Amino acid sequence: MIFPLMQAPPTGEVAQLQALERAGFRVAPTWVLVGIEVEFYQLGNLAEQIRRAFQGVFGARLDEERLEQACAFAERLLRESYLLPERAEAIRKALPEALLLVRYAGEPPFGLEAGSQAALWALKRLWASRWQVDAVLAREPQLAPPEAPTLVQQVGPELTLDAGLAEEAARVLGRPVRLWSSGGWVVRVGWV
Template sequence: MIFSLEQASATGEVADLQKLQAAGLPVAATVVLQGLEAEFYRFANLPEQIRNAFAGVFGARLDEERLEAACAQAERLLRESYLLPERADEIMRMLPEGRLLVRYAGEGPFALEPSPQEALWAIKRLWASRWQVDSVLARAPELAPPEVPSLVQRMEGELLPDAGLSEQASRLLGRSVQLWAAAGLVLRVV
């Protein structure tokens, strides 16, 4: 559910960050949330509520008005639902102090927050973002968002591509990649 980068299941970008860290490249402190979003959906009974909100949207033709209303309702449901208190406490204990970048693995930055409390709120906003109209249309008629780990990373300075680290990482990973770093610490593998 809530892991340090070293303890997380090795998939996709998480696996790349783990390999780079194990090889000695400086990787930013990273907390990986795996399966927590699915648990949040289950315990808040969101799948059924969202299915009901989208009833009649995808028929013989797309009902755009209903789609916009259903997306707004789904986003609201996520924002207004609560994480289990013990999960919220566990996340807060794991998060480092300082500015925190919140995003999905394999995707660009979503939010940069000044503290763990704001990062916790940003995690729910990240999950709610999967219900924006463009996101829903991209996966339609499938409603469920893809299972992707959420990342919270300590970030100081500006996030920029790093050519030197990218070259090293490309050799280590055996394919051409671009690394994004801040203050000399790797945050993204593209």
């Protein structure tokens, strides 16, 4: 589902951003996508295809050549698969025609795109990035990527670490944080 920030399930960074907005901070317009990536995998039977591609990669010894082939296959599979047309249209309608930052909640920015259509393409690239060799090795022996909300945020062209806002946010959130802003709007927050 696609939620405006304040209507999204309050977990992790989403809950932190919601708390800051309730406290009066200017938080960048944010849309939270929950369950859409899971639906994307299910409808395309992607998990099973990826599982088969990775058979024999991890065993007594890591088969590096097969790992690279399986990762390339998984990335290509995600980039070339389709969202449900009605889901793609709903996302496109929800997002403004503006500069949009696409990322996972709790993770660094992934893509900065101009407009809703470009943001849709960035979503698939973001999801495919979970299958890069380094990402797969970092979560091994778990093959499936962790489930995390996807955030799409309207931002300006620059994202900066903002120590002043971080200090104010730490008082609201009750512990030290790092905070990134764009034009005075809170974009990203994380625990120190």
